[in-house]
Amino acid sequence: MTHTFKGGVHPNYMKAPEIPMTVMTPPPQVVIPMIQHIGAPNKPLVQKGDYVTMGQKIGESPAPVSAPVHASVSGKVVAVEPRPHPLGDMILSVVIENDYKDTPCTDLAPLTEEQLKDSDAILERIREAGVVGMGGAMFPTAFKIRGGIGKVDKLIINGAECEPYLNGDHLTMLNYPEQLLKGIELVRIASCLDKCYYGIEKNKQDAIDLLNSLHPEKYGIEIVPEEIKYPQGAEKMQVKAVTGREVKPGGIPSGVGANVVSTRTCYAIYQACYEGKPVIERIVTVAGSAMKAPTNILTRVGTPFEYIAEQCGGFVKTPRKIVLGGPMMGICATSLEAPNIKGTAGVLFFTEEEDRHEDEPTCIRCGKCITVCPMNLEPVFMYMYYSKGDFENMAKYHITDCFECGSCAFNCPARMPLTHAFKTAKLMFQAKAAKEKAKAEAEAARKEVKV
Amino acid sequence: MAVNQKERIVFDVAYQPQVRTDVNTGRLMGRVICALLPAVAVSVWQFGLQALLLIAVSVASAVFFEWAYRKLLKKSATIGDCSAAVTGLLLAMTMPPTAPLWLPVIGTFFGIVVVKQLYGGIGKNFLNPALAARAFLLASYAMALGQFALPRSLQGVVDGISAATPLSYLYSGEPMPAYYTLRSMMLGMRPGALGEISALALLIGGIYLVVSKVISWRIPVSFIGTVALLTLIFGHEGYSNVDFMLLNLCSGGLFLAAIFMATDYATSPVTLNGQLLYGFGCGVITVLIRYFGGYPEGVTYAILLMNLCTWAIDKAFHRHQFGVSKEDIAAEKAAKKAAKEAAK
Numbered sequence: 024m025t026h027t028f029k030g031g032v033h034p035n036y037m038k039a040p041e042i043p044m045t046v047m048t049p050p051p052q053v054v055i056p057m058i059q060h061i062g063a064p065n066k067p068l069v070q071k072g073d074y075v076t077m078g079q080k081i082g083e084s085p086a087p088v089s090a091p092v093h094a095s096v097s098g099k100v101v102a103v104e105p106r107p108h109p110l111g112d113m114i115l116s117v118v119i120e121n122d123y124k125d126t127p128c129t130d131l132a133p134l135t136e137e138q139l140k141d142s143d144a145i146l147e148r149i150r151e152a153g154v155v156g157m158g159g160a161m162f163p164t165a166f167k168i169r170g171g172i173g174k175v176d177k178l179i180i181n182g183a184e185c186e187p188y189l190n191g192d193h194l195t196m197l198n199y200p201e202q203l204l205k206g207i208e209l210v211r212i213a214s215c216l217d218k219c220y221y222g223i224e225k226n227k228q229d230a231i232d233l234l235n236s237l238h239p240e241k242y243g244i245e246i247v248p249e250e251i252k253y254p255q256g257a258e259k260m261q262v263k264a265v266t267g268r269e270v271k272p273g274g275i276p277s278g279v280g281a282n283v284v285s286t287r288t289c290y291a292i293y294q295a296c297y298e299g300k301p302v303i304e305r306i307v308t309v310a311g312s313a314m315k316a317p318t319n320i321l322t323r324v325g326t327p328f329e330y331i332a333e334q335c336g337g338f339v340k341t342p343r344k345i346v347l348g349g350p351m352m353g354i355c356a357t358s359l360e361a362p363n364i365k366g367t368a369g370v371l372f373f374t375e376e377e378d379r380h381e382d383e384p385t386c387i388r389c390g391k392c393i394t395v396c397p398m399n400l401e402p403v404f405m406y407m408y409y410s411k412g413d414f415e416n417m418a419k420y421h422i423t424d425c426f427e428c429g430s431c432a433f434n435c436p437a438r439m440p441l442t443h444a445f446k447t448a449k450l451m452f453q454a455k456a457a458k459e460k461a462k463a464e465a466e467a468a469r470k471e472v473k474v
Numbered sequence: 475m476a477v478n479q480k481e482r483i484v485f486d487v488a489y490q491p492q493v494r495t496d497v498n499t500g501r502l503m504g505r506v507i508c509a510l511l512p513a514v515a516v517s518v519w520q521f522g523l524q525a526l527l528l529i530a531v532s533v534a535s536a537v538f539f540e541w542a543y544r545k546l547l548k549k550s551a552t553i554g555d556c557s558a559a560v561t562g563l564l565l566a567m568t569m570p571p572t573a574p575l576w577l578p579v580i581g582t583f584f585g586i587v588v589v590k591q592l593y594g595g596i597g598k599n600f601l602n603p604a605l606a607a608r609a610f611l612l613a614s615y616a617m618a619l620g621q622f623a624l625p626r627s628l629q630g631v632v633d634g635i636s637a638a639t640p641l642s643y644l645y646s647g648e649p650m651p652a653y654y655t656l657r658s659m660m661l662g663m664r665p666g667a668l669g670e671i672s673a674l675a676l677l678i679g680g681i682y683l684v685v686s687k688v689i690s691w692r693i694p695v696s697f698i699g700t701v702a703l704l705t706l707i708f709g710h711e712g713y714s715n716v717d718f719m720l721l722n723l724c725s726g727g728l729f730l731a732a733i734f735m736a737t738d739y740a741t742s743p744v745t746l747n748g749q750l751l752y753g754f755g756c757g758v759i760t761v762l763i764r765y766f767g768g769y770p771e772g773v774t775y776a777i778l779l780m781n782l783c784t785w786a787i788d789k790a791f792h793r794h795q796f797g798v799s800k801e802d803i804a805a806e807k808a809a810k811k812a813a814k815e816a817a818k
Contacts, residue, residue: 032495034493034495035493187493259796259797263796269796269797269798269799270796270797271797271798271802272795272796272797272798274797341483342483342485343485343486344485344486344487344488344492345485346492350490350491350492350493351490351491351492351493352490352491353490353492354489354490355485355486355487355488355492356485357485357487358485359483371492373492377492377493379493379494379496379498380488380494381498382550383550385499385552385595385596385597386597387499387502387557387596387597387739387740388597388739388740388744389502389739389744390739390743390744390745391687393744393745393746394690394746397796398795398796398797399793399794399795399796400795400796401744401745401792401793403744404788404792419792420792421795424795424796424797427490429490429491432490432491432494433491433493433494433495434495435494435495436495436497436498436499436501436502437498437499437597438494438498440489442489442490442491443489443490446489
């Protein structure tokens with residue numbers, strides 16, 4: 024039986040896992056934004072002029088859905104001010120001048136033997152170390168795992184890495200197999216489960232073989248080789264491929280008893296628990312036609328893109344786009360000054376070469392969007408009703424179930440801006456719902472006054 | 475180039491995906507033309523330069539009308555997507571080799587300007603332009619379309635300069651002459667329209683289109699399958715049922731229509747089960763016309779009639795999204811029923 028889902032596309036993968044991971048010299052200055060997760064923003068714990076050590080907590084929030092941030096170098100805080108954020112906008116950030124001493128912080132000690140067997144201790148450490156979904160979603164991992172305890176019977180580790188260009192997960196499997204398996208074991212223990220599944224796309228056969236040779240069953244892990252197809256790494260597709268269960272429309276994986284945690288997150292959890300190291304670095308694939316060659320580089324969180332590009336050989340052509348993450352779901356950054364953050368798996372500098380747009384896109388009704396939609400939607404009609412502003416039919420065609428994987432737009436021979444339209448439509452639905460809610464509340468308040 | 479250059483680069487903020495397939499509309503249409511090349515080669519082999527001339531005039535006039543219409547109305551140029559060329563080529567394929575050269579010019583004018591461009595151009599027409607043009611010509615110039623010259627392989631075998639097509643024998647119920655064998659029909663050694671004579675050449679093109687993912691297998695398979703099944707069941711006096719079925723498959727323009735015409739993007743359903751029903755409908759109407767209709771050939775009107783149902787079929791086959799199980803659908807139906815009864 025092959026583990027996969029219906030629909031999906033085969034983009035040109037452009038992967039280069041054969042390029043070994045290099046460790047980047049940290050930049051003279053790092054910029055640590057206070058938002059590197061989904062949830063409440065952190066409050067800075069340091070002031071201008073303070074000296075911080077590498078790994079010291081410099082921002083946190085009391086809200087349950089949040090993750091603290093840590094200094095990725097040691098040195099002096101030179102500014103606490105809004106700086107360009109990779110996802111757009113100006114966000115309060117701590118700027119640290121690197122003293123190149125990497126003086127370690129000792130706040131987080133490695134967990135003891137007993138603690139490594141205790142779900143609560145592990146979860147506490149995951150939170151303290153600022154671990155978020157490092158596949159790109161950046162949802163606080165401790166909150167996700169805690170919420171699944173008792174409800175989730177299938178824990179799935181996501182090793183699909185189905186986005187083109189990206190090699191970080193693959194290289195983590197190859198370079199740190201044992202540590203990775205231990206990290207996965209920790210997630211399994213934290214989830215209070217006896218077994219978990221590690222879904223890996225078959226284009227990483229060398230990694231599958233290596234991990235299998237280390238007896239993953241000792242750690243309570245089963246490796247599940249999956250068909251090579253985008254978006255295999257999407258949560259819902261991962262759950263479907265491994266367990267056969269389908270997440271309900273509008274639901275999340277834990278609704279069908281499954282939780283999905285990414286490869287790099289598990290490795291970060293290993294580092295947090297066994298080494299006492301918070302999330303201050305991550306492997307980034309730097310590629311695109313503006314670069315001479317792709318690079319897989321271990322960077323400190325908070326390194327500005329400009330510095331990353333320089334360290335990777337500089338531009339051979341003027342880039343037109345900075346794409347964060349993979350090219351299918353990655354979004355564009357607008358400034359080279361913005362830093363990489365915990366969820367940045369790739370920085371792609373694209374030129375006209377990758378650009379395939381049409382000035383006057385015209386739908387030819389070929390229906391190729393329908394055959395590739397992993398959510399079983401009908402993008403051709405969704406787009407038609409979107410163009411007309413027909414909310415009723417947009418809802419009837421389940422436009423809000425689109426999770427913006429981009430398969431339809433990728434496959435569209437007419438180059439229709441499908442994913443763009445659906446994203447906009449979803450925002451329109453949200454705005455409409457908020458408006459209706461406000462109206463209903465006002466109505467209720469008025470009635471109350473009358474009574 | 476140094477990264478930290480002084481001038482500030484303004485970056486594009488495009489929404490995902492940032493990469494797209496290299497198969498665009500023009501390339502898809504190019505593949506359709508390539509898939510027709512074996513059939514074109516057979517027609518030139520059997521009918522000589524006259525066939526090539528007809529095809530050239532038809533393609534050139536289709537492209538010209540598309541270009542001229544868009545130019546005159548100050549719309550964007552669209553001949554680059556090659557869809558007009560495909561229409562011209564397909565129309566030529568439906569013509570007998572004896573057709574006068576002005577005939578495809580009139581046909582492509584009707585197909586490109588009236589059927590396609592007046593409704594907004596590519597993707598917006600609801601009738602297949604090539605078939606609508608053929609239907610128009612069939613009604614207006616039946617004589618010019620009804621003469622079938624002898625192919626090279628039959629010259630000397632049959633007296634005269636023209637002959638009845640295999641389908642007209644089937645239609646009238648007369649026994650077929652011995653020179654019409656399955657082999658000759660597969661290879662194209664028989665009279666007929668330029669593109670329809672060799673079933674094999676069309677089949678090769680069809681397989682190429684399915685393999686290169688230009689079309690899905692659904693419409694051709696359900697169309698041809700339905701014709702095969704119905705003719706196998708009902709048969710005809712004077713033929714064994716299997717023979718009658720095979721002759722029906724190979725003798726007319728069925729392969730040309732099922733592979734190249736019925737799969738026209740704009741005028742066929744996009745829903746997957748809808749495509750199966752559409753093919754089935756085309757097959758049923760084709761057989762009905764071949765048995766009971768006024769013409770020996772039924773595929774043109776079968777497809778045009780089903781073109782008109784495309785929108786309704788797509789609406790009817792709207793599918794459930796990922797995550798909706800059979801139980802969910804049943805529960806939803808039950809809830810609706812209950813609500814109805816409560817309203818009563």
